[in-house]
Amino acid sequence: MEKFQDIYQRAAQRKGGTAMLEQLLHAPLATEQLKCLSDDAWLEEFTRKIFQSGFYWSVINNKWAGFREVFWDFSVEKLLMMPPDMLEQKATDERIVRNFKKVQTIPHNTYMIHDIAAEHGSFSQFIANWPTGDIIGLWAYLKKHGARLGGNTGPYALRALGKDTFLLSRDVENYLRAHKIIDGGLQTKKSLTAAQAFFNELQQQSGLSLQALSLIIAYSVGDNRVGIQTTPA
Structure with missing residues (x-):
């Protein structure tokens, strides 16, 4: 070596x-800085990386203001109350990239973030406290419990928001x-x-x-x- x-x-x-x-x-980011991130920010970045996967990143970024409008700035609290039929409606909105399978990851990852936050105080605290000496363990956790967060998608989202990986x-x-x-x-x-x-x-x-x-x-x-x-x- x-x-x-x-x-x-x-x-x-x-x-x-x-x-x-x-x-x-x-x-x-330092651990304390990571803990200050909102859980909404994680949902947004997971969603951004999911949509960027296999697509031109510039296209997704150019439409991102529309994504934020359609999905209430990725508010975990609001999205938890969204009925399934409304998700189908949002998936056809021209302000976003209309890929229903990827849109379906939003409620799934919303519930994941909510459940982890309930156990650890916040999703950001959970991420911040995960040891970098086993960062692949965090990758595996996101892949198992999240939607479409395997491969490089989860790691790229972690990097984007400042988790050392x-x-x-x-x-x-x-x-x-x-x-x-x-x-x-x-x-x-x-x-x-x-x-x-x-x-x-x-x-x-x-x-x-x-x-x-x-x-x-x-x-x-x-x-x-x-x-x-x-x-x-």
Whole structure:
């Protein structure tokens, strides 16, 4: 296994130097900051990532104001009271991307967030308190209890709202395969466990967040050019 310093130096060289690389790294939110996020924000971001999956992100983002109007700013409290026939009506609204199967995830994930909040004080507290040394465990939880939050969808939503997580982007996956850290299916328990162990080891060597490490690995390989990130890391 490569040492962190070797990966870091290669990433810095590819990005035009240490100063340039450091400008491209962004820190996740602190635990207390995460706890302050509203549960509505999580529902909104889960929904955004679900709709972005397999679609041009720019199209979804351009229609997002319409999504917020149709679904009451993703208010968990309001959506809990929405009758099923109203969901069907909303799914045909021209202000959103009319994909009924994806629209159906909204009430499912609303109830998931509500149930977890009832047990943990808030959904944000549940997310904030989950140990990053087992971030794949949180991925698995969201996949099991949520709707369409498996694969990269759940992890990308976590990253978007500031939870420290690595991402299995194409560049990161290629690195892990090239160095024989994983083989076989990317989302198998064996591969995910190996990836987590690798990132945990790098974290011990560097003291950096999983997010920073994920970015550094992505920048150390692949087709991304100096100062430009071409794929999510």
